[in-house]
Amino acid sequence: MDRYETKPLKNKHFKEMWLNTDKMHYLLNNVRKKGQGGSKFRGLEDLNLQTYIVVTSEVFSRYAFRSDVAYDWDTTFEELALDTIQYKDDRLNEFAKKNARLDFSHYPQEPPKENEEEYAQYTHDINKIRHRSQYVDGLHVNATYTNIAHYWLIKQLVKANEWRMISDNDSSIKTAFYRVFAKEIKRYDAHHFLSLVDREKSRKQSLQEFEDAKQDLLEWGFQSGYETKNLRKLAKYYLTELFRRHTFHEQVSEGKKTFNKYANQPIEHPLASKDKGFHLVDCTTDLSSIEPKDIAEMVLEVNDNATNAFIQQMRRRLSILERPLMTARGEGKSYIYANFNPKYAQYALTILRTYFNFCLPYKSMDGKKLTPAQRLGITEKVFDIKDIIYLR
Known part of the structure; x- marks a missing residue:
């Protein structure tokens, strides 16, 4: 990616960049960590760890710029507890907390037992953290924070005069776009379209x-x-x-x-x-x-085909991200193939994104069979998987 994506894009400038962003979710396989089994942990299997993946592709070439899992696998509850004590995060508003991006923004601190209401809330919160700590390391990240980082990294990678973005009516995606491209929106150089299906x-x-x-x-x-x-x-x-x-x-x-x-x-x-x-x-x-005819030309391009193409590849080629199966009794869904560590889901997504962009040509309306990287103009050939595995 450094050789065939980052370096070519540094020397390439786009008049218009059309992006399509979508967010999919999957439930982590809630396997407890080693040593956390036994009868006293009965009932914790009901804990569903919903995880989001954010995907952004270029509309015309279907080049997948990023695919990010909303998860921080390096953060621990010990670090969270230390930050809470050091910065008094348990007494701050949510927006002012150091770890506001995480699903647990602070570590509960024990109040006086005389205050029954606060102590009951503390017991509830600390039990949630103890239950969560029985499972995979790391913590889930707020979807809006992930989207902001996602767009910021794309903006650093791609040089463009004007930006067009397509998404569904997801508040986290819209908020991130308005923040990262605030200057461009004020200059009328960035526009956000909704594709509602x-x-x-x-x-x-x-x-x-x-x-x-x-x-x-x-x-x-x-x-x-x-x-x-x-x-x-x-x-x-x-x-x-x-x-x-x-x-x-x-x-x-x-x-x-x-x-x-x-x-x-x-x-x-x-x-x-x-x-x-x-x-x-x-x-x-x-x-x-903008003139009506120019608005018409833009609206004609509004669809979510670019991200759908990559997400379908994720669902079909990565067993850990497949759709859930129906249980034998028909009572619910089984996530038996889902992975229990988002770190490896991120590794798999990066590998698949590289293969999708450089090795997987598709035929479009113009009759040409090219890869997304060829259509974007950063390579001239179709790569083989061996070219990537044995890269020197």
Whole structure:
């Protein structure tokens, strides 16, 4: 990655960088550490350790820039207890704590037993920590903190004049983007689009919506006087006319000042897909300075195909990140293949990301079969897995 990603990207400058971010979760296999078994620990198997993975890919090439597990495997409860005593973290607001990024931001300190209410809360909190310490070392990290670090590292790696980001309506992703790209957003050089998909649709319903979308566009084009039958061109014409009267923001007046505010007015994307059907598109940043035809061109590109392609590879090729199995009784889900140490999940993700970017070509609409790294323009050949294993 240092030779074929970091160095080439230092010398490459993008006019526009389109990013697609998504977050998936899996439950760690809650295997207790050695020596923590026995009858006195009965019932701890019910503890579900939900872990998040953040993935960001480039929209057009599907190049996966990062895939990060929201976990800190170097932090210990002993260090947490020392920081709590040293910085009095148990008496601070959450945002002021040194370890606010962790799921346990401080180590509970014993209050006087005379204060029954505080002592009961202390007993509850200390028992949670003792139960958690029976399992894998390290602590889970807040998803927003992980996303902020995730975007900051991408921003250091990639040089671009303008940024476009696509995600679902996840608050941790949106907050991270607004913080890391705050200056670019103020200069109108960064915009955030929402791709809102209904995951409960059946495959049959999605396919029907795909056929309906084609027919609707062709009928609209005929009635509007357009001779072309190219669906993408018709979708652009349709969106251009739509954005002459529709905005994603609303004007708000306070005294003598007038400013634009996010209006939560999504539109239906005119191009449906076979697997997802129709999906909604929204923009949370201010597009008022952009012409309708340019907004239409941007909205046409809003989809989550880039991250879906990599996440599907994760699910299929990494057994530790596979979807859960149904139990024999049908009472619930089994995570028997899930790993119990996120450190090794991160190692596996980095290896898979390298293979996906440099060794796995795919055929796109232009008919060319290229790897994501070739499409991004940082390599000229398809690598073999042996090229990576035996790198000198």
